[in-house]
Amino acid sequence: MTTAAADPLYPSPDPDPFFAPPSDLATKAPGDVVRTRRIDTGPYVGTEGWQVAFRSTNSGGRPILAVTTVLLPVGVQNPPLVSYQALINSLGTKCNPSRSLFNGELQDGVGAMLPIGRGWAISLPDYLGPNVAYGAAKLSGMVTLDSVRAVQRAKEIGLTNSPVAIAGYSGGGMASAWAAALQPTYAPELKLAAVVAGGIPADLEQMALGLGFEPHPGFGLAFAAAMGLEREYPQRLPISAQLNNTGLWFRDFTHDECRRFLLFHGALRNADQLAASKSLMDSREAREVLYENSLRRFSGTPTAPMYIWQGIYDSLTPFDSVKEVADRYCHAGTPLTFVPYDIAEHMTTAVAGFADAWNYVESRFHNDPVPVRC
Known part of the structure; x- marks a missing residue:
């Protein structure tokens, strides 16, 4: 049975009270921690886990409760932090990383673990917000930035002073790229060591x-x-x-x-x-x-070191719009490395580009000179 034709259909709420907003949410600042909990990381051997619920902002400027899941490599002191925006591309709360990391729905769960293998901590935010607003790119950028704030503010996790990188591909690349573009105005106090994004839907x-x-x-x-x-x-x-x-x-x-x-x-x-x-x-x-919600039309420019890769013949996320964004960033002084791939299939470009993207992040964590390739 359908609902009223004129009304949006929202996802079924997660029944876990951890995901419920508190009555005083509006009194908190973006990125403020609402609650934290330790979690069993299940198949992710060699890690310990936390979930952090925090205050963020929706596209209309109203407060929302968001959640991120943090995995830390066991035995590593003061690891760098990677905020990884996973391939959500979905409509249900069960598809958010807080759930899909553990229920088999997160298709890039294995790839998301690569930072752990390098001795880094990883935070996977539910960047589509409580309504799982797939396609809402500005929202995803704000939630991503607030998730980093929250992880740093959750003192029990121990990442307050860790260097931070942001990474993602496709829908996750859109969230990451928007976070980079919004950071100078939305979260100017955040210092980002690197942002890597590929397969970006830059013009909806x-x-x-x-x-x-x-x-x-x-x-x-x-x-x-x-x-x-x-x-x-x-x-x-x-x-x-x-x-x-x-x-x-x-x-x-x-x-x-x-x-x-x-x-x-x-x-x-x-x-x-x-x-x-x-x-x-x-x-x-x-x-x-x-x-x-199109990066091509957003006038803000990132200031953090940035690495973008894109398939030239990608029919899903057109190359020309991403190239236009990259050119504008370069002219504005963003320290950007832009890497085109002579590839048409969208996910093949992800596999081709992520190895170099992670190497770029590692170089930024080591404070190596920032390359620029436009």
Whole structure:
């Protein structure tokens, strides 16, 4: 059964009270710790774990409760900290790293452990916020920055003075790149040793127009991003009101699901099957929401050392928009290394680029001279 057509459909809340916001949340500053707890790290041998609930901010400037999961290498004193923005690309709370690290849904869980092997601590924030607002890029940047603040403020974890790097690919690359761009104004006190980001969705309007109304293998994720943005901007982006009965059914069917489910069940569908109208992209407000979440249109520039890699022929995250962002950063003085790969398949570029990205982070942790390659 569907809900009212005009209303967004939010994820089922996590039943664990650890994820519930306190009544005084609004009195806290962004990054303030609300509660912490030790956790069993299960399959991640050689680690000890914590979860930190903290105050962050949504796209409308209102306080929200967010959570990050921290894994520390056993026996390492004062390890550097990597905030790793994982591949969430999902709509359900069970898909957030706080859950998906342990329930099998986090597909890059093994890759996320590479920093542990280098003797670094890793923090994996639920950067889509409590409503799992997939596609809300500005939100993800703010939650990422506040997660670093919170981990440093949680004295029991022992990372208060650790050097910090931020890393991610695809949706995680978008969150990482937005964190870098927002840091000078949103969290100016944070010192970031490095930011590495690849496969960045830098222009949401370009991606939406490129998808069009024809079948596309990535349609399930595109639909999920539309639903996630509606959750974050319910008044400005009323997508549910534009869906037909099939679209409303598919929305309800997928609203608590994760990346693999969304890709599988969206593979043979397209917007023409699910939309009652093709007029949404004609809406000025809808386009403004896409602009507000597109790095290509955000005027802020990072000041931290940054490494970006991107597939030249990537049909999922277009190269030209990322190249334009990189050129602007270079002209503004960002200490940037930009590495294009002659690759078309989106996830192949992740594998190709992460080794050098981690080496870049290690060099920054060692205070080596910062290279610039534009």
